Amino acid sequence: ALLQGASRALIEAKKFAGNHYHLYTDELADKDATQPLLEGALRKAVANREFEVYYQPKLHLASGTIRGVEALVRWQHPQLGLVEPERFIYLAEENGLIGAIGEQVLEQACQQAREWLNDGIEIRVAVNLSAQQLKQGDGAAVIERTLKRTGLPHHLLELELTESILLEENSRISSTIHRIRELGVGISIDDFGTGYASLSYLRRFPVSALKIDRSFISGIPDSDSDCALARAIIAMALSLDLRVVAEGVELPQQAEFLRRFACDEIQGYLVSKPVCARELTEQLGQPVSF
Ligand code: C2E
Ligand code: CA
Ligand code: CA
Ligand code: CA
Numbered sequence: 001a002l003l004q005g006a007s008r009a010l011i012e013a014k015k016f017a018g019n020h021y022h023l024y025t026d027e028l029a030d031k032d033a034t035q036p037l038l039e040g041a042l043r044k045a046v047a048n049r050e051f052e053v054y055y056q057p058k059l060h061l062a063s064g065t066i067r068g069v070e071a072l073v074r075w076q077h078p079q080l081g082l083v084e085p086e087r088f089i090y091l092a093e094e095n096g097l098i099g100a101i102g103e104q105v106l107e108q109a110c111q112q113a114r115e116w117l118n119d120g121i122e123i124r125v126a127v128n129l130s131a132q133q134l135k136q137g138d139g140a141a142v143i144e145r146t147l148k149r150t151g152l153p154h155h156l157l158e159l160e161l162t163e164s165i166l167l168e169e170n171s172r173i174s175s176t177i178h179r180i181r182e183l184g185v186g187i188s189i190d191d192f193g194t195g196y197a198s199l200s201y202l203r204r205f206p207v208s209a210l211k212i213d214r215s216f217i218s219g220i221p222d223s224d225s226d227c228a229l230a231r232a233i234i235a236m237a238l239s240l241d242l243r244v245v246a247e248g249v250e251l252p253q254q255a256e257f258l259r260r261f262a263c264d265e266i267q268g269y270l271v272s273k274p275v276c277a278r279e280l281t282e283q284l285g286q287p288v289s290f
Contacts, residue, residue: 140179158186163195214248
């Protein structure tokens with residue numbers, strides 16, 4: 001019965017796939033009742049290692065090759081099927097399971113990148129981190145251990161952190177980020193431009209890349225202000241010597257615009273949706289076309 005309850009909640013949740021805000025609005029009435037069920041299922045998922053990592057390629061525009069991928073977690077539930085991260089990450093962040101889930105994702109992603117390297121394909125893998133993972137005192141040690149265990153060269157790992165994490169005045173987060181960077185692991189700012197007006201964190205943290213949020217990219221080419229903002233972010237990244245990646249690229253005109261203004265990489269459905277490791281490996285063997 002527990003599982004049926006959770007299952008119903010997830011099926012309801014899936015109806016709204018694609019817009020996570022519904023979780024907090026349309027389903028608010030249900031949330032209190034279904035949350036404990038979902039939480040129980042999530043605990044089991046951690047124990048049974050039900051998480052699978054999907055990969056979305058980042059296309060390097062100047063060379064037309066794929067040099068990096070983003071690792072995106074999926075919950076492969078035995079009865080419910082594939083559950084999207086926006087259905088459970090918020091809960092895992094609330095109840096502390098995100099640490100354990102994050103470690104499983106990191107391990108799989110590093111392992112996979114190591115396998116690609118063994119096959120002669122050098123691919124940088126980017127893993128999303130939540131604030132909580134950085135607040136744990138041993139955040140950097142977890143990363144160092146995982147790199148050691150999997151044998152992945154440090155420069156092939158990158159961590160994606162949102163702006164809001166860097167704006168928290170938390171000395172643990174700050175020292176963990178600096179230690180991670182000292183390992184030679186990259187730090188990328190996710191959803192860049194959506195968080196806060198202050199850019200002062202770019203001075204305080206050893207950032208290596210910016211990811212322009214999808215909300216700016218979707219306005220290209222029609223919205224003059226989105227075009228101007230995207231250009232300004234690219235110019236800023238170039239002058240700060242940061243790599244710049246555009247997220248959520250869906251149209252050829254957007255790719256063309258981004259190439260013209262020297263954006264380094266594009267990620268989005270135009271190139272590929274997130275896919276399982278096997279499918280990504282197949283893609284890597286073929287020329288990119290759109
Ligand atoms: P994100 O880090 O901003 O990841 C990008 C999201 O945009 C992914 O959703 C991806 O599938 C989607 N996307 C990619 N290209 C396009 C496009 O062209 N158009 C549109 N409309 N969407 C596109 P996904 O995989 O559902 O992940 C959602 C969010 O869940 C991620 O947003 C990230 O914040 C979080 N997440 C995913 N995996 C992990 C993880 O392992 N750990 C943590 N802490 N969070 C994760
Ligand atoms: Ca991300
Ligand atoms: Ca993002
Ligand atoms: Ca996002």
